[in-house]
Amino acid sequence: MSIPLLEVTPTTQNQRVEGYEIPDEDDPKIYRLRDVTSDTEINDLIWAGYRQIFSEHLILESYRQQYLESQMRNRAITVRDFIRGLGKSDVYRRLVGETNSNYRLVDISFKRFLGRATYNKDEQIAWSIVIATRGLPGFIDAIVDSDEYRENFGDNIIPYQRRRYNERPFNLVNPRYGYDWRDRQSLRSLQGRSFYQTRKTGDVTKEVVRKAIPVNFLSMAASISPAEVNYQRSRDRVLSQIKNIEIPDMTQGQNSSQNTVKPKEVALPYRYLPSANRPA
Secondary structure (H helix, E strand, O other), X not given: OOOOOOOOOOOOOXXXXXXXXXXXXXXXXXXXXXXXXXXXXXXXXXXXXXXXXXXXXXXXXXXXXXXXXHHHHOXXXXXXXXXXXXXXXXXXXHHHHOOOOHHHHHHHHHHHHHOOOOOOHHHHHHHHHHHHHXXXXXXXXXXXXXXXXXXXXXXXXXXXXXXXXXXXXXXXXXXXXXXXXHHHHXXXXXXXXXXXXXXXXXXXXXXXXXXXXXXXXXXXXXXXXXXXXXXXXXXXXXXXXXXXXXXXXXXOOOOOOOOOOOOOOOOOOOOOOOOOOOOO
């Protein structure tokens, strides 16, 4: 017995609000099968599907799904079935499904298949249960067969980022894997004999090997990190000092003793001349 999808309260996002933007070159281009009239246009539609689902700026030859492309060119399948096939392919499983947690897999898949991000953590949890019970193929079927997908893209439109507002397409800027998978792969690649490959020349000692271990390096870096500065305490101390400073009165017109300069007798060079006040 399959677990029903948990109820989620939608939050306000750009795609849920009618926009008043003036169309310009930043708006996403919509690829419809009914507008295709030549081989060039069908090729553009297929590559648009690859970019949207695989999130690759350059599609490798090994990523191409020749069987799906042939059916798409012959109009044997709809665009929705083409998108469904890309989501169930080994490429999507290898690039996205196996390198992310279920929560992040839900968020990335919503951005690529539904053109929006997940509303909140509750929606990620609800759809992660679908992945856990039905697997990745069942999860893709649930998205593509959902009412939200049908209402926005139907059977003949390549999914796109709905109401893109001052943002690049998030399906092309998000990395294919999360930090947890990257760190796990780094630790796995440095296990066993790979520690000894960190030193190509000279003698390899146990001390050199220990320095190559990421855990030891991180603990060493944490030990030499400077102490944390309490900016709030420093600010309060400076303010208290400022309040206790006495500013001298520099105003004019008050009774204050002025320093007077007394004249000093100077021996001038012409003092030898006789003066009228002195006897000759």
